[in-house]
Amino acid sequence: MEKINHIAQSEGWRKAVETIVAVKAPSRARYIRDFFRADWRFLFPLQPEWRILDIGAGWGSLSVALASLCREVIALESVLERARFIQLRIQQDAISNVCAIHGNLASPPLSSNRFDLATMNGVLEWLGWSDLSLNTRSVQLDLLRQVFQLLKPGGHLYIGIENRFAISYWLGAMDHSYLSYTSLLPRPLAHLATHLISGHPYRTYTYSPIGYRSLLKQAGFSEIDFYGVMPTYSRPVNYWPLGDGIPLQRFSNVLFSEKPNGLSWRSKLVQKLVEAAPASVVGFSSRFLAPHLLITARKGAH
Ligand SMILES: C[S@@+](CC[C@H](N)C(=O)[O-])C[C@H]1O[C@@H](n2cnc3c(N)ncnc32)[C@H](O)[C@@H]1O
Numbered sequence: 001m002e003k004i005n006h007i008a009q010s011e012g013w014r015k016a017v018e019t020i021v022a023v024k025a026p027s028r029a030r031y032i033r034d035f036f037r038a039d040w041r042f043l044f045p046l047q048p049e050w051r052i053l054d055i056g057a058g059w060g061s062l063s064v065a066l067a068s069l070c071r072e073v074i075a076l077e078s079v080l081e082r083a084r085f086i087q088l089r090i091q092q093d094a095i096s097n098v099c100a101i102h103g104n105l106a107s108p109p110l111s112s113n114r115f116d117l118a119t120m121n122g123v124l125e126w127l128g129w130s131d132l133s134l135n136t137r138s139v140q141l142d143l144l145r146q147v148f149q150l151l152k153p154g155g156h157l158y159i160g161i162e163n164r165f166a167i168s169y170w171l172g173a174m175d176h177s178y179l180s181y182t183s184l185l186p187r188p189l190a191h192l193a194t195h196l197i198s199g200h201p202y203r204t205y206t207y208s209p210i211g212y213r214s215l216l217k218q219a220g221f222s223e224i225d226f227y228g229v230m231p232t233y234s235r236p237v238n239y240w241p242l243g244d245g246i247p248l249q250r251f252s253n254v255l256f257s258e259k260p261n262g263l264s265w266r267s268k269l270v271q272k273l274v275e276a277a278p279a280s281v282v283g284f285s286s287r288f289l290a291p292h293l294l295i296t297a298r299k300g301a302h
Helices: 002-011 013-024 026-033 035-043 061-067 080-092 124-130 136-150 187-198 209-218 245-250 265-276 279-289
Strands: 051-055 072-077 098-102 115-121 151-162 222-232 235-241 292-298
Touching (some): 013 080, 035 151, 035 235, 051 136, 061 072, 061 080, 115 136, 124 136, 136 151, 136 209, 151 209, 245 279
Parallel strands (some): 051 072, 072 098
């Protein structure tokens, strides 16, 4: 990040992304530049006077994409060099209503009851690392309570995240622990696996929709809704109320998109099952198996 910021400072942030990120990870470079990443916004009644808090803003892609649609975006980011990159990006693009703040959600330098919308895109699952003295769920719950405080009464929350029991995990996709299958294990076994294999605790909890609902309710949120999304929550091209099987069948070619060395026999089998099963069965199972989720919730008006 230091090297990227050095180039961003002297030659511009686009040049930095092009010469460093795009060379090492072309898909990451698209992810940084792509405004379509904020297309989940159609789930909210966004208003020009809204103040938005982008929590864990990363490279600032969502903050910048949302800026032209609202009064103000605060991009809160705990990694100093990322916050610096966002600052350079908004300065160079002359975006005056985004403010990059280096800070931690655990103690944000922000006043309560201020925001109309808080976004957590790919963030909730990493929050367990913010405080190693508490168990992971407690850290996530405390920080969701913090978000609740920061929202105005009636304010909205958006979360983009993986589904704990996603079909992709059963097929061997890597979990946030950088190992396969850990999200599927009971938590103590996941801890044991990451300790033995990688030498660190398992701190990146994801949940099923039932688990997310319980966490959000405990944090005070209501009006909690779930959406399935394709191809990923960071590229929300198609989304629909979770539990509707028809979109999943229609987009099964996206879900099982051809890998360079072909699909495994297990993936091919699952694809056939998804396509052949009645839509109601696919819909029901997708609550548990859909890979990615968009979650919306609200702080009650009173
Ligand atoms: C996977 S990235 C997602 C970035 C961005 N939301 C996006 O969608 O492109 C998660 C980001 O959250 C930040 N983060 C993690 N814990 C945080 C905390 N407690 N407070 C603020 N930011 C945090 C990380 O530094 C990282 O940049």
